[in-house]
Amino acid sequence: MANVVRIHEYGGPEVLQVHEAAVGRPGPNEVRLRQTVIGLNFVEVYFRRGTFEVPRLPQVLGNEAAGVVTEVGEGVTDVRIGDRVVYADGPLGAYATERLYPADRVVPIPDAISDEQAATVFLKGLTARYLLKDIVRFSPGDTVLFQAAAGGVGTIFARWAKALGVRVIGTVSREAKVTFAREAGCDAVIDRSREDIGERVAALTDGRGVKAAFDAVGKDTFRASLAALAPRGTLVTFGKASGDPEPIAPFELAARSLALTWPILPVYTATRDELLAAARDLFDAVARGQVPARPSRSYAFDEIVEAHRDLESGRTVGAAVLRV
Incomplete structure (x- = not known):
């Protein structure tokens, strides 16, 4: 039993x-x-x-x-x-x-x-990995926005991205999480309970916007994530903690040639070989201290x-x- x-x-x-x-x-x-x-x-x-x-x-x-x-x-x-x-x-x-x-x-x-490390990092780490490595091709110096950066996936993503030379602007839901997100690896942190995401992203990128925005919050942040993108940027939505994002017409993406995708982990670890390869990469990053x-x-x-x-x-x- x-x-x-x-x-x-x-x-x-x-x-x-x-x-x-x-x-x-x-x-x-x-x-x-x-x-x-x-x-x-x-x-x-x-x-x-x-x-x-x-x-x-x-x-x-x-x-x-x-x-x-x-x-x-x-x-x-x-x-x-x-x-x-x-x-x-x-x-x-x-x-x-x-x-x-x-x-x-x-x-x-x-x-x-350890077992504790494995259970702590496996699902969130595999998620952070495919978001960072399989969706958009990044180069050192690129800037991204990550909504809910103090969460389990966000803290892994920020630290791993930093190790790869990618600049992360994170958002948090309350002031108490700002320090945690910054210590987790975010280069800048926006408290969305009292700051305007669009204005802060514009200020932090000299008006250019970000190459990609990663959003698992959903309804409350979807439009802000879309607005933060640079021309030819990609909005990667992968959750809806605050509810379903509002529908969007494809034509709205045209002016800046934006891309919108909702990837899911099972598609990126569909075969055993893919799963084992992703796990090896994750565990190697843990061993190197790149992933908390x-x-x-x-x-x-x-x-x-x-x-x-x-x-x-x-x-x-x-x-x-x-x-x-």
């Missing part, structure tokens, strides 16, 4: 309930995992609210965790019992002390990386309701994890 966190209906943090559940034996191409550290991500708030539908109710939530392989199913050759592994962005169900998972979607954790891999907050497994309240209210900065 395992402890799991399920929702039986969509709603606020209070719908998260801890239950016991049978785990079962792994089937073909599956492994059984004893989980040690579980990553917390804002996308899980979307699933809990019903912004994104879950496959069925009741549903165990969670997208990311590290742990130890305790059993392997038929046909599994890439991992063995006793291996430390991490996974992200596959079948929901990471909020559990033990679970089954597809063997071809788990990644071995290097000896130099320590959680800013840890919660006990049964503190999941408090953790979601903090995630949803914006009280967390950086990455947070659940300890099993």
Whole structure:
């Protein structure tokens, strides 16, 4: 038996309930995992609210965790019992002390990386990586805008971008996060609760605008991100924490020849080779000190309701994890 966190209906943090559940034996191409550290991500708030539908109710939530392989199913050759592994962005169900998972979607954790580091950085780090390396081609000296720069993805993106010579203008939702975002690697930080994003970006770029804007906030910042772009700039939207952005006519992009895209991680790690290559790049950046891999907050497994309240209210900065 395992402890799991399920929702039986969509709603606020209070719908998260801890239950016991049978785990079962792994089937073909599956492994059984004893989980040690579980990553917390804002996308899980979307699933809990019903912004994104879950496959069925009741549903165990969670997208990311590290742990130890305790059993392997038929046909599994890439991992063995006793291996430390991490996974992200596959079948929901990471909020559990033990679970089954597809063997071809788990990644071995290097000896130099702890379980805590892996669960802290894997999903957010893979996300930051494809945003920084796969969407727009950057050169040293380019400037980008990153909305919600004090979040888990934002802090990794800013530090990694800085290591590559890319200048990052970050935004935060409140003054208390300004220092954190600056220490995380942002070259300049805009407090959008009291500053005009467009005016500040114009001042910081001598009126040129940014080569790309990365926006997971959605409704509240979409127009500001679009306005901040330089001619031939790209708006990369990858979330909607504040709600759906308003519709936009393609013709609105024409005057500055702008590009708009909404990429998702599974497309960039669709094959096992792509997943392993992205993971190697991420873990190498962690080992080099280019990517932060320590959680800013840890919660006990049964503190999941408090953790979601903090995630949803914006009280967390950086990455947070659940300890099993």
